[in-house]
Structures are given as structure tokens and as C-alpha cells.
Amino acid sequence: MSSHAAKEPTEPEQQLETVRTLILGKENSRITQSIEKDARRIVADVITEALHDRQKKDNSVDKVLQPLVEDSVKHSVAHNSEQMVSSLYPLVGSLVRKSVAAFLSDFMEKTNQLLENSLTVKGLKWRFKARQSGVSYAHYVASQTFVYRVEHVFLIHRETGLLLNSVALDNENKSDADIISAMLTAINDFVGDSFLTEHERPKEQLQAVSTDNFNLLIKPGPSALVVAAVSGNPPQSISNQLQLTVENIHSLYSDELNSFSGDNQDFDNSDNLLRDCLLSEQKIKTSKQKKTPWFAWAILVLVLLYTGYQALNWLKVTELKEKIMRLDNQPGVIIKQLIINDLNNITLDILRDPDALNIRHWLNSNEMNAKKFNIIERSYYSLDPEILRQRAQLIIKAYPNISFNWQDNTLALAGTLDITKTEQLLNTLAIAGFTTEDNLVTEQLQLISAQPIVESQQVKQQIFDELIGRIAAIQLNFSVASEEITPKMHSSLQRLYQYIRQLEPLAQELKINFGLLILGSSDNTGYKAANNIISTKRASNAAAILQQKGLAKDKMFVLGLGQVDIINISSRARTVMFNVMYTNEM
Amino acid sequence: MIQKKICLLGASSVGKTSLVQQFVEGIFNEKYLTTIGVKVDRKTLPIANQEINFMLWDMEGNDSYNVFQERYLRGAAGYIIVVDQTRASSLHEGLDIHTLAQQVTNCPAILAINKNDLPATWHLDDSENESYKKLFDLQFSTSAKTGSNVEEMFLALAKLLVRFEKNDITT
Numbered sequence: 001m002s003s004h005a006a007k008e009p010t011e012p013e014q015q016l017e018t019v020r021t022l023i024l025g026k027e028n029s030r031i032t033q034s035i036e037k038d039a040r041r042i043v044a045d046v047i048t049e050a051l052h053d054r055q056k057k058d059n060s061v062d063k064v065l066q067p068l069v070e071d072s073v074k075h076s077v078a079h080n081s082e083q084m085v086s087s088l089y090p091l092v093g094s095l096v097r098k099s100v101a102a103f104l105s106d107f108m109e110k111t112n113q114l115l116e117n118s119l120t121v122k123g124l125k126w127r128f129k130a131r132q133s134g135v136s137y138a139h140y141v142a143s144q145t146f147v148y149r150v151e152h153v154f155l156i157h158r159e160t161g162l163l164l165n166s167v168a169l170d171n172e173n174k175s176d177a178d179i180i181s182a183m184l185t186a187i188n189d190f191v192g193d194s195f196l197t198e199h200e201r202p203k204e205q206l207q208a209v210s211t212d213n214f215n216l217l218i219k220p221g222p223s224a225l226v227v228a229a230v231s232g233n234p235p236q237s238i239s240n241q242l243q244l245t246v247e248n249i250h251s252l253y254s255d256e257l258n259s260f261s262g263d264n265q266d267f268d269n270s271d272n273l274l275r276d277c278l279l280s281e282q283k284i285k286t287s288k289q290k291k292t293p294w295f296a297w298a299i300l301v302l303v304l305l306y307t308g309y310q311a312l313n314w315l316k317v318t319e320l321k322e323k324i325m326r327l328d329n330q331p332g333v334i335i336k337q338l339i340i341n342d343l344n345n346i347t348l349d350i351l352r353d354p355d356a357l358n359i360r361h362w363l364n365s366n367e368m369n370a371k372k373f374n375i376i377e378r379s380y381y382s383l384d385p386e387i388l389r390q391r392a393q394l395i396i397k398a399y400p401n402i403s404f405n406w407q408d409n410t411l412a413l414a415g416t417l418d419i420t421k422t423e424q425l426l427n428t429l430a431i432a433g434f435t436t437e438d439n440l441v442t443e444q445l446q447l448i449s450a451q452p453i454v455e456s457q458q459v460k461q462q463i464f465d466e467l468i469g470r471i472a473a474i475q476l477n478f479s480v481a482s483e484e485i486t487p488k489m490h491s492s493l494q495r496l497y498q499y500i501r502q503l504e505p506l507a508q509e510l511k512i513n514f515g516l517l518i519l520g521s522s523d524n525t526g527y528k529a530a531n532n533i534i535s536t537k538r539a540s541n542a543a544a545i546l547q548q549k550g551l552a553k554d555k556m557f558v559l560g561l562g563q564v565d566i567i568n569i570s571s572r573a574r575t576v577m578f579n580v581m582y583t584n585e586m
Numbered sequence: 587m588i589q590k591k592i593c594l595l596g597a598s599s600v601g602k603t604s605l606v607q608q609f610v611e612g613i614f615n616e617k618y619l620t621t622i623g624v625k626v627d628r629k630t631l632p633i634a635n636q637e638i639n640f641m642l643w644d645m646e647g648n649d650s651y652n653v654f655q656e657r658y659l660r661g662a663a664g665y666i667i668v669v670d671q672t673r674a675s676s677l678h679e680g681l682d683i684h685t686l687a688q689q690v691t692n693c694p695a696i697l698a699i700n701k702n703d704l705p706a707t708w709h710l711d712d713s714e715n716e717s718y719k720k721l722f723d724l725q726f727s728t729s730a731k732t733g734s735n736v737e738e739m740f741l742a743l744a745k746l747l748v749r750f751e752k753n754d755i756t757t
Contacts, residue, residue, distance in 0.1 A: 160643060160661030162589040180591065182626040182641050189657045190623060261636075261751060262588045263662060 027134065056582060063252065119292045139231075143213065148232035149280035151214070154181050155249065156225045157260050157268055161185025164260075164267040166222060167274045173223050184216070214434040221246040223257035228277055241277050248273050252416070316343060323366065324348065331386030332356025347374045352381035355390050385409045391432045399425055407441070414444035419463070419502060422447060436495055447502060457556060458509065464506045465497045468580045471516075478544060478574040479525070483537040485545055493542060496578060497549045504582070514582035516556045518543050521577070522568040524563045536560025542576045557581075587630075589639040590747055591661055595654070595687065596668035597679035598647025601700040604730035606644045607669060609740055614731045621646045624658055633744045640740065654683045656690045663747055664694045666739070667722070670698050674708040682723060694746050697722040698739060703729040 055061040130140035163181040208218040219242035332353030339347040360370040402415040520539030522531040594602040668677040
């Protein structure tokens with residue numbers, strides 16, 4: 001009874017179950033069979049829409065499809081490469097161009113950045129600071145250029161602490177990822193248990209670990225953790241992204257996570273999900289001017305300043321040199337050497353005529369400070385026309401009766417002067433560089449004959465003898481086969497005439513009769529007869545001139561000597577000589 | 587790559603860290619440094635056409651002041667109880683730890699009687715031996731100093747794990 005009563009409430013249920021089995025078949029087999037029959041059609045009707053809706057809902061379709069597509073493309077490339085090539089062919093050209101262009105622009109950008117960072121003050125500062133803090137320069141640059149950057153993302157199995165997968169920004173440093181993940185799990189366990197107060201409460205979970213350079217952000221899920229190693233200050237957006245990734249991984253890999261026994265091959269395809277977490281944000285430049293490479297500019301400006309200074313200096317030196325060299329044009333000054341060490345230290349080595357201008361005065365009057373000059377001066381005797389004029393002026397000043405003028409560079413004297421003074425003047429002028437042969441005309445100079453004769457007979461005789469000597473010293477030199485009287489000879493003859501004029505009064509007083517012998521000669525070339533003729537002609541030509549000047553013909557005796565046979569002389573003895581022959585009156 | 591978490595447990599200064607160091611780096615250091623918390627090392631072993639990556643969790647030694655924390659054992663594929671054959675007390679402590687560990691996991695366990703280069707102060711008699719053999723899947727007499735049986739022990743553990751996994755799958 002009691003057993004019947006216990007069975008009673010289950011009876012209707014059993015009956016219902018029997019009915020259900022009759023209608024639906026064992027374990028709904030009739031329904032599933034009929035659905036299975038049409039499964040293909042049913043799924044085909046909705047598969048596109050279903051994919052679309054799911055993709056729209058949580059973007060999970062493409063993540064599932066991606067490895068499939070990758071595998072099928074890989075398969076196609078491996079087995080149907082020709083077909084792939086022909087269908088890709090039209091793309092390849094532009095792809096290559098694009099990639100080359102991208103590479104170039106990337107390269108330029110990097111080079112530019114490198115130059116910028118190494119040439120700016122900022123770059124040097126960073127290098128210094130990087131060295132100071134013991135991190136690599138590239139790392140330091142990243143920490144300075146990025147507000148934050150996710151360097152590494154780990155996917156860790158929560159239960160075992162084993163690494164399921166990891167991605168790195170630079171695809172390096174993957175080797176220690178498994179140890180890092182294990183240690184992180186150990187730390188997490190330690191923290192979780194250490195702060196556990198009540199058994200009912202969920203375990204504490206480590207959310208972030210910070211070091212000098214990194215922040216480890218930990219986003220735990222029921223079966224796996226996603227950990228991001230971030231340099232800089234991670235914003236909330238990373239946390240959100242990590243959360244999203246954890247959720248996606250749990251929904252896509254829930255079976256693999258639950259049955260994980262150490263083989264992480266099943267998680268190879270989670271790369272794409274993890275890569276979504278490799279976020280970064282570059283620092284916004286605080287000012288646009290920051291790009292200016294100040295250091296390079298400073299160097300450039302310094303170089304320019306230095307070049308400018310040198311150029312200016314050079315210009316000044318050249319100008320000064322030009323200015324000083326004008327001194328060389330001054331009469332009686334020759335610059336031997338000019339050394340300009342700098343604008344305040346100039347060595348000037350010169351030759352200067354005592355009558356020339358004073359160098360220091362000249363410098364001062366030409367706007368140059370003579371104090372800056374180290375002048376080495378040595379005297380010389382200049383024959384510059386200007387100096388000659390100056391010198392002549394000084395000499396003639398002492399003779400108030402004498403006036404002078406210049407005909408080209410020839411000094412013409414005029415005035416009256418007694419004979420001794422005349423002699424004195426002519427001597428002084430000769431020393432100063434004036435000779436009657438070259439640049440002195442004394443035709444206008446008149447001797448005072450009316451001057452009372454105070455001199456004694458003896459003195460007169462002396463003067464007479466001297467005049468005779470001077471006349472004898474005059475010699476006209478002719479060129480080959482010429483008897484022509486040149487202008488130079490004219491002036492000699494003029495002098496000779498002057499002497500004769502001076503002789504005449506003296507001769508009278510001394511009671512001396514005198515006459516002039518004019519002797520012509522020729523060289524020893526040519527015929528003797530011809531030489532005789534030409535020597536006579538030369539003498540008589542000279543006589544004719546003297547006669548023109550006013551010397552009486554009967555006071556002259558003209559003689560042609562023909563050739564003069566004296567060794568060393570005969571070949572060039574084309575001369576006219578003068579001699580005074582005198583006798584005392586009885 | 588197949589990865590396995592292996593824990594080394596035992597009383598303090600029985601040579602857990604030295605065993606790991608001998609196994610991973612092939613060196614032995616006379617200097618004693620106590621482990622705080624846990625230190626993780628890695629060693630890859632080739633087993634039957636595949637490689638197994640051992641993540642070796644070297645735990646701090648446990649004694650009356652530092653009670654065994656089962657937290658680190660979570661997710662372990664196997665563990666090794668290390669005892670010191672020069673200290674009988676280390677065996678008892680090791681057995682205590684083993685008992686505690688079995689409460690949280692049923693993964694394979696190995697008994698490593700370490701320091702076999704030194705004279706033993708205790709021996710297992712036959713009956714003891716039998717009873718311990720039941721407790722552990724494998725038992726080794728090792729020396730971290732000479733390296734004796736160290737590699738062999740880890741290799742045997744790897745093989746055991748592979749077999750264990752296969753059995754697991756078939757059942």
C-alpha cells in the first residue's frame with residue numbers, strides 16, 4: 001500500500017512520457033529527423049542574414065572567418081599559385097609602386113626624425129637622460145614621444161598560469177613571456193590569498209603592476225587573463241579594449257579554455273584579437289616651433305657670424321692696404337714691405353727721401369692712426385721729379401735774384417748773378433740732381449759783368465784757367481757716320497759759348513789773346529779719306545753753331561783729325577773736342 | 587608547444603632550488619639562499635616526437651612557521667615532494683605537505699629523496715617503502731650537487747604526464 005501510494009503521483013507523468021515518446025519518437029528523434037532532412041535548406045535560407053546579424057552584434061564573425069580565409073588563401077597559393085598570380089597580376093604593379101613609395105616616405109620620415117632628434121637640443125638632452133637612467137635611447141624616445149604605448153600583450157590561462165599566446169609590438173622579446181606570465185600568476189595568487197579575509201568573498205584580483213618603465217594592466221576573465229605591458233600613462237581606453245578582448249576570447253575559445261591541458265596551439269589564432277590591444281598615442285607637440293632644430297640653427301648662425309666677421313675683417317684689411325699703398329705713389333717714398341697682422345698692428349717698412357713728406361703726418365691726415373703703425377724707415381736719395389722740384393726750390397730760395405720755371409721736368413733759371421755765386425749755385429744743383437746735360441737750362445742766366453772787379457789778378461787767372469779747363473772738358477759725341485749737331489750738343493755748345501763769353505772780359509783784363517781750337521775726329525772704320533772728310537765736317541758744323549751764337553769766325557780754328565789711332569779709343573772716337581789756345585799780350 | 591606547470595614542494599633547505607638549478611642550468615651552488623614566495627623557471631624537454639615546456643614553480647620551503655599554501659599548486663600538472671635524507675624530520679614534513687596537496691589536486695606526485703651524495707641518517711624499511719610507494723607515483727634518490735638522478739627524475743615525470751594525459755583522454 002505504502003509502495004503503491006508512493007508510485008501514484010508519478011503515474012500521470014509516466015503516461016505523459018509514453019505519449020510523448022509515441023508522438024515525438026525516442027528522444028525527439030522524429031522531430032530531429034524531419035529537421036535534419038531539411039537542415040540544409042533551412043540553414044541555407046538564413047545563413048547570410050544570420051552571419052550579418054551576428055557580425056553586427058559583436059563583430060565576432062570576421063574573427064572566426066579570418067583564420068579560415070587565411071588558410072584557404074595559403075592553400076590556394078601553395079596549390080593553385082598560377083591562378084593566384086594571374087588574378088593578382090594587375091594589382092602587383094601598383095602594389096609594388098605603392099610599397100616603394102611607402103618605403104621611401106617612411107625612410108625619409110625616419111631619417112628626418114633621426115636628424116631632428118640627434119641635432120636638436122632636445123635630442124641631445126634625451127640621449128643624456130637615457131644614458132643617465134640606463135635605458136636605451138630608442139626606448140627613451142618612445143617614452144617621451146608616446147603618451148602611452150602597449151608594448152606587449154599576454155594571454156594567460158588563469159588556472160595554470162601558463163602562457164596561451166602573446167604579441168609584441170616589435171615581435172621581439174617573446175622568449176621570456178612564459179616566465180613573466182607564470183610569475184605574474186604567482187604574484188596574483190599571492191595577492192589574492194594574502195588579502196583574503198572572508199571565505200565567502202571573491203578573491204582579490206591584481207589589476208595593475210607598475211614599474212619604472214611599465215604598467216602591467218591585468219584584465220581577468222573566468223578562465224584567462226589578458227595582460228598588457230604599457231609604457232607611459234595608460235588611459236581608460238586600453239582597459240576597455242582589454243575587457244572587450246577578454247570577453248571575445250572567452251566567447252570564441254570557451255571550449256579550448258575549459259579543456260586546456262598545456263597545449264597552447266589552439267590559441268595561435270588569437271593573435272588578431274590580442275593585436276587589437278596594441279594601442280598607442282603619440283604626444284601632441286606642445287608647440288609648433290618645437291620642430292625647429294635650434295642646435296643646428298645656432299651652429300649655422302655662429303658659422304655665418306664668424307664668416308661675416310672674417311669677411312668684414314678681410315674687407316677692412318684690403319681697404320686699409322689700398323689706402324696705405326697710396327703712400328707708395330707719393331714722391332720720394334717707396335714701400336718695401338707692408339704687414340697687416342691685425343687692424344691695430346701694422347708694420348710698414350719704407351724707403352724715404354729726406355725731402356719727402358713725413359709718413360706719420362701723412363697717415364694722420366689720411367684718417368689712419370699713426371700710433372697703430374710700426375714704421376721702419378730708411379733714407380734714400382730720390383730722383384722723382386716732384387722731389388727734384390722741391391729740392392731745387394729749396395736751393396734756389398737762397399738766391400733771391402734768381403727766378404726759375406719748369407719746362408717739362410727741366411729747370412730753367414733766369415736772373416742775374418755774379419760768376420762765383422753762379423758757380424756755387426750750379427754746383428749745388430748738380431749735387432741735387434740737376435745737370436745742364438739733363439734737366440737744367442741756364443741760357444737766361446746772365447752774369448753781372450759790370451760788377452766792380454775786386455778780385456786780384458791771381459784770382460782772375462785762376463778763374464780763367466778753370467774756364468779753359470771746362471771748355472776743354474766739353475766733348476761732342478757723334479753717332480756712326482753722322483755729323484749732325486743734336487739738341488744735346490746744342491746745349492753743350494751753348495755752355496761753351498757762355499764760358500767763352502765769360503773768358504772774354506777776363507782775357508781783356510789779363511791781357512791775354514785767345515782762340516778756340518775745334519777738333520773733329522772719326523772712328524777707324526771705313527776709308528781714311530772719307531773719315532778725314534767727316535771729321536772736318538763735324539768740327540765745322542760745331543763751329544757754325546758757335547758762329548750763329550755770336551762767336552767770331554776768326555776766333556775759331558777748325559781742324560779734321562781724321563781717324564785717331566789710339567787703342568781702345570779709335571773704334572769709337574767720333575767726337576768734336578774744344579781747346580782754348582791763348583797767348584799773353586806783349 | 588605543450589606546457590606543464592610543475593611544482594617543487596618540501597621542507598625548507600631540502601634542496602628544491604638546487605634541484606631546479608641543476609636541472610635547468612646544470613650548475614650547483616654551495617651557498618644557501620632561502621626562496622621567498624616562489625621562483626619560476628623554464629626547461630624544454632623532448633618527449634616522443636614532441637617538446638614539453640616545463641614551467642618549474644620552485645616554492646619556498648615550508649615549516650611550522652611557514653605553513654604550506656596550496657594556492658600555488660593550482661593548475662599544476664604534477665608536483666615533486668623533496669625531502670632531505672640527512673634530516674628525518676624533512677620526510678615527515680614532506681608527507682604532511684603531500685597530504686595537504688592531495689586535498690586540492692589529484693595530479694601525479696613524485697618523492698625525491700635528495701642529497702644522496704651525503705650519508706643518510708634514516709632509511710625506509712621495506713614496509714615503509716611499500717606504504718610510500720602507494721602514496722607517490724614515482725620515487726627517486728637524487729643529488730642536486732652531483733646531478734645524480736635529476737635529469738632522469740624530470741624525464742620520468744614528463745613521460746608520466748604524457749601517459750597520464752593519454753589515459754585521461756581515453757577515459
